[in-house]
Amino acid sequence: MSSLSLELRVARYAALADPARLRVVALLTLGDLSPQDLGERMGVASNLLSHHLKVLETAGLIERRRSEGDGRRGYVRLIPEALPAEARDAEVSAHRVVFVCTANSARSQLAEHLWRSRTSVAAASAGTLPADGVAPGAIAVAAAHGLDLSAAVPKTLDEVARTDDLRITVCDRARESLASTDLHWSIPDPVRLGTPRAFEAAFDEISHRIDALLPHVRAA
Incomplete structure (x- = not known):
C-alpha cells in the first residue's frame, strides 16, 4: 500500500x-x-x-x-x-421504483431499464413534461449495453404514479418542480449536449448509482 x-x-x-x-x-x-x-x-x-x-x-x-x-x-x-x-448502513423498502426526469426521454428511461435488468423489484419511469419520443442517443447507448429501448414511450408522472412507489428523480428540473420526492440523483442531461460521450457518461453514472443503491433496497 x-x-x-x-x-x-x-x-x-x-x-x-x-x-x-x-x-x-x-x-x-x-x-x-x-x-x-x-x-x-x-x-x-x-x-x-x-x-x-x-x-x-x-x-x-x-x-x-x-x-x-x-x-x-x-x-x-x-x-x-x-x-x-x-x-454504508442504510435500508429502504420498495414495492416499485419510479425514475422521474423532465422529458422521460433519456435518463429516467435508462434508469428504468437498467434497474429491471438487475433486480426483480419492479420499476417504471415518467416525466414531468414528457417528450414526443425517447432520445436516439439513449436508444443507441442502451443497445450498446444490451438493453432495448426501441419500444419505450415517454409517459407523464400522473399516468404512472402509485402511492407506494419509491420515487427517484434523476433530473434537477424534475426535482425542483415536484412538491416531494423520495430520493434525488443529480445527473447531467445528455440530451443537452447530444453526443455519444454524454449519453455514455449518463449511462455509466446511472449504472453506478443503481449498483450503490441495490444493496440497501428491500422488496416491500
Whole structure:
C-alpha cells in the first residue's frame, strides 16, 4: 500500500470521526440533497454545515454539482466507493421504483431499464413534461449495453404514479418542480449536449448509482 493511499484512508476515517459528518453521510447514502435540505434535516447553522461539507469533500467522500434547473441551487452527492464498508448502513423498502426526469426521454428511461435488468423489484419511469419520443442517443447507448429501448414511450408522472412507489428523480428540473420526492440523483442531461460521450457518461453514472443503491433496497 502506497503512503498516499494510507494518508487518504486516514483522512477519510478522520472525516468520519464526527457525529455531524456521519449524519451527513447517512442522509446522502441513498440520494443527493441540497445544502439547504441537509441543514434543515440536521438542524445546524449554514456556516457549520459548510465546514463539515468541506472536510468531507477534501477527503474525497462527497462532491457538489450545480443544479441544471435553478442555477442558484446545488446538490451534494456521496461517493459510495470511497466509504469504508462499515459506514454504508442504510435500508429502504420498495414495492416499485419510479425514475422521474423532465422529458422521460433519456435518463429516467435508462434508469428504468437498467434497474429491471438487475433486480426483480419492479420499476417504471415518467416525466414531468414528457417528450414526443425517447432520445436516439439513449436508444443507441442502451443497445450498446444490451438493453432495448426501441419500444419505450415517454409517459407523464400522473399516468404512472402509485402511492407506494419509491420515487427517484434523476433530473434537477424534475426535482425542483415536484412538491416531494423520495430520493434525488443529480445527473447531467445528455440530451443537452447530444453526443455519444454524454449519453455514455449518463449511462455509466446511472449504472453506478443503481449498483450503490441495490444493496440497501428491500422488496416491500
